[in-house]
Amino acid sequence: MSATTTRTNIPLLCVEQLTVALPTGSDRPHAVKDLSFDLRAGEILCIVGESGSGKSISANAIMGLLPSYLKPQAGRILFKGRDLLQLNEEELLSIRGKDIGMVFQEPMSALNPLMRVGEQIAEVMAVHSAYSGPSRQKRVLELLEFVGLPDPSSLKDAYPFRLSGGQRQRVMIAMALALEPAILIADEPTTALDVTTQAQILGLIKRIQASMGMGVMFITHDFGVVADIADRVAVMEKGVLVEQGSAEQVLNRPQHPYTQRLIAAVPHRNSDVTTQGNVADPVVLEVKNLRKTYVTERGLFVRKRVVNAVDGVSFSVQRGQTLGIVGESGSGKSTIGKCLLRLTDIDSGQLVFNGTDIAPLSQAQFRPIRKDLQMIFQDPFASLNPRHTVGRSITDGPVTNGVPYAEAERRARELLRLVELDESSFDRYPNAFSGGQRQRIGIARALALHPQLLVADESVSALDVSVQAQVLKLLQDIQQRLNLAMIFITHDLRVAAQVCHQIVVMHKGRIVEYGTPTEVFDRPSHEYTRSLIAAIPGKHWSPVSVNITAT
Amino acid sequence: MKKFMHRFTANKGALVGLLILCLVVLTAIFCSVWFEESPWFMVAEPLIKPFTNSDYPLGTDMLGRDLGAGLAYGARMSLLVGVVSTLVAVILGVLVGSLAGFYGGRTDDLLMRFTEFFQTIPQLAMAVVLVAIFTPTIYSIVGAIAIVSWPPVARLVRSEFLSLKQREFVQAAIVIGQKPARIILTQILPNAISPIIVTASLMIATAILTESSLSFLGLGDRNLMSWGFMIGAARTMLREAPMMSVLPGIAILLTVLAINLIGEGLNDAMNPQLRKRGE
């Protein structure tokens, strides 16, 4: 496919009225209903939606990779004059990998762990009988270089476990592009990656698309990503396409209320927050030179490997203030959370809580102090005991600390109201609630002990964007009302900028930046902070300036 | 609970297994009512063929002992040994596994070496040696089977504890200040119990097989009739009276099959509940 046919209006792929049914007993009858959109050559179409919107299902339907319990009921998918839904498996096999390439979400599990990387790329060519003999190996090396992987000649013989997430995703892209397909479908390819890696992969996809002139269907839930790469946008909600148009249109003048809600929910810098933060407020927690190392011992004849998870970290939090700890994976931010709550041992340093150093205390000595430091966890599906009622999960804390049950129950019901959940939730089990609701229960549980310090460990990372916005607002309200000190651990700098008074940026166990959001964003002192800010998707687009017609 | 019953009863194999097992249990309970005399007594002519004589519908063996009585009392022996040895093995396994899984580190290492030792040694051979040396009585048999069967339980409990310990709701329990014993009892164990129950039910089947192997080899309790013993005794009469070895074998086969079917039914019924993540 030559690079000259970049912006023509020939639709490569036409999805017409696609309807896929869900098995009986699901919360809605259709996974997708009457879905229609086009993908044209030389453009990037972004399909945006939250979880359960059906965006992945349309991608799988195109490739004929839907699981057996999801069958297309109606509609057509036209590609090169043929309806893909009518083709049999053999015909589809010749299209997959050759005319349409696909990249998936989870790079860590998407490659065969027992097969060398080069072999897996060569497999695409072998299956379609392309590039025989030595030209195949040459092509593999070409592709590895094209996707920006270092040292292709030795990397091709590596096994996947030696590569990082970002590198594996590049391999996936190389496999998808090997036969220069007309269409590339990317199903949330950067969602599982760090922000900096995400920026690199997005750049790669843009570059590839420009040079090869293919049509790219990019599925994502992040409007920042959309702002960075999309030419056209299609928004999906619960299986239905609610808005479609050019990127400029949809991002700046969204018509449908759902789109408006999604855009409004994108985290952004909040200038109100930074004006608060009284310097006179008492310091609740002061961390001095915290150090935590992990030792991996490998065997009799192999040297020990020491990982400095937290390497001399110091900061402080005041009452009524939120401190954000931002970092990518491996930065040590989650370890700090565990250290503060003494869920793991500390190697050295001081944790001065309300004047007392809690670091040297034994578990038994620390236990009575625990009620003042509470945590809200990350995974809404694992943070509540599935065999206990919601009421029990919330009252357990006070009861353990000596509060009589009647009082604990009263407190629990009050908290359920505070987190905007129905009182009947008290007697129900966690599996009756959605992710966002479970996080609210988690908040209620943490508050039941009237803590002075609340640590939120990636508490909104597992939530959909719109739900995330609601939970963040709830946390801010609660903090103001109860004058709590909060530590907010996150990987998303945008979220930290929205809710935190002070931000700490971490990199490889050390603090590289410490200041207010304004200082961190406008005057970053460390190079890593700069690269982190540069990697934020869609930073040239400001969602706050969007006109919202209805909330 | 209701959902569980619903799922379990939908599994036809499990229902059939349950039916068969009920029959076996009833036989074990009422055998002394139906067959008043001990199965060791010589009550009639030797080698009466089964299904020929109305007084002794299953025939007699070469010493004139009633085969029907033998089968009935054998049921009692099999179930007794199966259940008790499994109970002991499960208690041992849960103790070792929970301590290893919860405390980790050195405790875990030590306990796991200990478990591995028992797991690597060929089980039947060890059971044979134990019963032989301590002379065959029902106590030594139950003890020997328990000793060779507990390692898989310990491994299972340990892995469940290790994974549950990392789950956030257990971390939450630590954060609110619950003590370790309470955490193990109220948070971890109730969630680990389902795979333990499934494993335990399958272990009863294996225990019955082991017991019959031991009695076949002549290591049974001389006072208690066992199916394995009956098959062993029938070995010399393979040509003349094949049914003597076939009937007790069928009894073992049906009982073990029934228990396996129930175990699988339990597994299928419990699993969706465990893995369900709420959509």
Added chain:
Amino acid sequence: MKLISFIIARLGKAFIVILGVVVFNFLLIRLAPGDPASIMAGEAGSSDPAFLAQLRVQFGLDQPLWLQLWLYIKGIFQLDLGFSYRNNLPVLDLILDRLPATLLLMALAFVFSIVVGGLLGVMAARSRYTNKKTWLDSTIMSISLLFYATPLFWLSLLMVILFSVTLNWLPAFGMESVGAGFTGWARVTDIGAHLVLPVVSLGCFFMAVYARLTRASMLEVMGMDFVKTARAKGVPSGQVIRRHVLRNALLPVVTFAGIQLGQMAGGAVLTETVFSWPGIGRLMFDALMQRDYQLLLGVFLVTSTMVVLFNLLTDLVYGLVDPRIDLGS
């Protein structure tokens, strides 16, 4: 370098287990009811006071316990496993004489069970996954369940009744036809004919185990992401199974094989007893009948050693096959 350290570490572990068995044997003799010397002498030797006295000296029964243990261990590692009074031979000689027959039986049964069981498991998983001919899956699973519930010794007896007594196709006992004096190829076929029933009856139970295990492993791997990637590349389903699923699914089966061998060793005791196969399993049974405890414990030790060494081998195979295990290359 890493390979050597891996082997040394595993050998060390194996050694400790074997030592553990030795200590275990030692403790058993001490803990059993009665006088250790007469237990060791067995039924036949108890009546001979000279033999009893000899044993007392050999085990140092009046010495402190730790010294007894030391003497016992020393004896074992000097390859003195005791003396069988009944057979008038050293225990080790008796065992070595019979060991090849058991190894032959177990090796063949192992290959049979893994190959047939593996094939059935793959067939069952394949039909379940592609949703074609699912009756194949149900049938294979039902047959496996049946064999899994059948007592080994009873299956052996049934096969004898059917194939030897009734149909007279295959011999019922022993390894070779008595007094026939075959040599060369005729001898091989004669042994072969004698092998069929024991190998099949020992292998059937484990065939069922491997069939279920392979099927479960395959189904689990088939649900993994990289299988979807392969399909998205246009790899046909047959190749997907062969190149991607199979290798990944067989890894857990390899680990399991090691554990299963321990059970198979026990099964060998039963099979050899029924078929009067001249191996160490039957030797164990004879020892039981004769109350010859030295022989019994000797066979137990050798059997355990055999299983432990085999586990080491499977560990090694696994380490070589799975590139994630760093053995240095």
